[in-house]
Amino acid sequence: MSLYPDASVLVALFVAESRSHDAQAALRGHVLVVSEFAVAGFSSAVARRARLGEITTAQASTVCATFDAWIARAVRHENIVAADLVAAIALVRGFEPGLRTPDAVNIAIAQRCGAGLMTLDAKMARSAKPRSSASVVRSCSPSVSRAAAARARW
Numbered sequence: 376m377s378l379y380p381d382a383s384v385l386v387a388l389f390v391a392e393s394r395s396h397d398a399q400a401a402l403r404g405h406v407l408v409v410s411e412f413a414v415a416g417f418s419s420a421v422a423r424r425a426r427l428g429e430i431t432t433a434q435a436s437t438v439c440a441t442f443d444a445w446i447a448r449a450v451r452h453e454n455i456v457a458a459d460l461v462a463a464i465a466l467v468r469g470f471e472p473g474l475r476t477p478d479a480v481n482i483a484i485a486q487r488c489g490a491g492l493m494t495l496d497a498k499m500a501r502s503a504k505p506r507s508s509a510s511v512v513r514s515c516s517p518s519v520s521r522a523a524a525a526r527a528r529w
Contacts, residue, residue, distance in 0.1 A: 377405065379407075379408045379488060382419070383420075386421065389421075410454065412480055455480070463479035473501075
């Protein structure tokens with residue numbers, strides 16, 4: 376099965392945090408689909424951590440370079456298309472509590488690609504589930520135990 380990791384998952388793969396192990400375990404063995412939109416979200420999150428002093432700018436640069444090398448060799452690339460934005464508008468206009476435009480765009484891309492959506496954002500996962508016909512939403516939230524994530528067959 377193909378999985379579409381959003382920026383929250385991508386950051387957890389490349390910046391050590393409490394959910395990194397869960398994200399790695401959940402994605403292992405799957406074809407990963409990454410869009411330029413997700414790359415932009417990843418880059419924004421890493422830059423934010425540098426601005427907040429959570430990591431140095433040198434560390435942020437290293438993380439981004441490592442990420443770029445990984446996506447060049449290890450994932451299926453998907454470009455954002457106008458239809459993704461049209462679908463995202465429809466999702467946002469569904470007035471689901473907590474659904475933000477970037478989340479809706481990621482949901483739309485995953486659906487178009489027929490990939491399961493992987494996110495660490497519980498609100499996004501809840502918003503995507505009722506609208507997800509072509510994709511399965513996977514949430515690797517902090518409430519999911521590491522053992523359960525490792526045992527899961529996604």
